Amino acid sequence: MDPPVFAGGLRIAPEFVRLFFYCADAGSRDSSATPTRQSFCMKTILVFAGTRPEIIKMAPIVRELRARQRSQTARKKTWSAHFCFSGQHYELAVPFLKYFDTKPDSHLNVMESGQSLGQLRSRATAQLDAFFKCRPGACAALVQGDTTTAFVAALSAFDHKVPIGHVEAGLRTSDITEPFPEELNRRLITRIAKWHYAPTERARQVLLTEKVAPESIILTRNTGIDSLLWASNQSYEPALKDLATLDGKRLVLVTAHRRESIGAPLKRIASALVKLAREFRDATFILPVHKNPQVARIIRGDLARTRNILLTEPLEYPDFVWAMKRAELIITDSGGIQEEAASLKKPVLVVRNETERTEAIDYGTSFLVGSDPNRLIIMAKEFLTGQRKLALKSAVSPFGDGAAARRIVDHLLAHILS
Numbered sequence: 001m002d003p004p005v006f007a008g009g010l011r012i013a014p015e016f017v018r019l020f021f022y023c024a025d026a027g028s029r030d031s032s033a034t035p036t037r038q039s040f041c042m043k044t045i046l047v048f049a050g051t052r053p054e055i056i057k058m059a060p061i062v063r064e065l066r067a068r069q070r071s072q073t074a075r076k077k078t079w080s081a082h083f084c085f086s087g088q089h090y091e092l093a094v095p096f097l098k099y100f101d102t103k104p105d106s107h108l109n110v111m112e113s114g115q116s117l118g119q120l121r122s123r124a125t126a127q128l129d130a131f132f133k134c135r136p137g138a139c140a141a142l143v144q145g146d147t148t149t150a151f152v153a154a155l156s157a158f159d160h161k162v163p164i165g166h167v168e169a170g171l172r173t174s175d176i177t178e179p180f181p182e183e184l185n186r187r188l189i190t191r192i193a194k195w196h197y198a199p200t201e202r203a204r205q206v207l208l209t210e211k212v213a214p215e216s217i218i219l220t221r222n223t224g225i226d227s228l229l230w231a232s233n234q235s236y237e238p239a240l241k242d243l244a245t246l247d248g249k250r251l252v253l254v255t256a257h258r259r260e261s262i263g264a265p266l267k268r269i270a271s272a273l274v275k276l277a278r279e280f281r282d283a284t285f286i287l288p289v290h291k292n293p294q295v296a297r298i299i300r301g302d303l304a305r306t307r308n309i310l311l312t313e314p315l316e317y318p319d320f321v322w323a324m325k326r327a328e329l330i331i332t333d334s335g336g337i338q339e340e341a342a343s344l345k346k347p348v349l350v351v352r353n354e355t356e357r358t359e360a361i362d363y364g365t366s367f368l369v370g371s372d373p374n375r376l377i378i379m380a381k382e383f384l385t386g387q388r389k390l391a392l393k394s395a396v397s398p399f400g401d402g403a404a405a406r407r408i409v410d411h412l413l414a415h416i417l418s
């Protein structure tokens, strides 16, 4: 079936149509690609998320805001929250939005297949500008992390004189091109944000060295850990039936998708995985394949034929948490997984040249191996043979305690209501 065509010739992918109906079911007030003007008589806190990790890390804030919004008495309703889903990852998003019980109040449609970063920025700028024009009552805009849509949402908020709160502020590598383009995005957001919600003491120190005013930095811990702990308390039924067959078996969990890994680095990582899987035949190497076609081509091309490598679709969050908890070893180029693994006390081989989560290295769960296959094989073997064991610096992970969203919302409400 051809995807529907919206007025103006804009082609909409089927996944977006599913999201459209999901939001419309939710009673969405702005379930069109170009929102219409609305008058907001109350102060409105805007929350933006567009990718899988943003949803995971913003969900606890959206839920906390909505719970407090509901607790306002009918006579004293002074503010409201509005969650806008930008759609940067719309294919992956719906199960995550549902799982975390965070139906968007509105959504944009910033993705178009094959578009360049510049085109994404330009499309997002046009839609976010229109979005802000409709919201004269906006009193704060929360963006998370370092994605292109987080940066564009922050810039649009700045254009419309809406103060910006940056969730997960202060993460840095020493190289502006790694991760690409996220390192640039987060540095730029720091320049225009009013409130910087730093997840760790190290992130706070980074912001101070960049001359960010100390009173605008709030040490909150990481909201991703709020989600991890929340998910750990929910009942679990695997969405991917294959997982049930792996219970009790040796498991190595692998993810690799970063833009800077695509090409030769990813091929080197793949060759190391094949060697490891052949040597450790009693272990299953589970690898959820990222939707990026360039990543999928390399991974499926190089790894599909090894018996104990299980390639899956991207896992839904509860399945992924299940796999992290059972994994003996995690191999990844992801950022958020390094934080989650530290909380779960799992060893992680980080297949990147740099990490902005150096706390996990100091803590003793992350090991930076780059894309050198020999280094990856040596370190993985050490863990899989039991030769190397984790030696943690303390019992408590540096990333979070499950109360980050509460701290952010406390701070935000104190400021906008004062």
Ligand code: UDP
Binding pocket: 052, 053, 056, 224, 255, 288, 313, 314, 315, 316, 317, 318, 320, 321, 333, 334, 335, 336, 337, 340
């Ligand atoms: N994740 C997931 N399913 C997967 C792979 C990852 O739910 O198949 C979750 C994971 O638990 C983590 C987040 O997605 O919270 C990491 O996403 P990603 O690696 O895309 O982004 P990054 O953290 O590097 O920004």
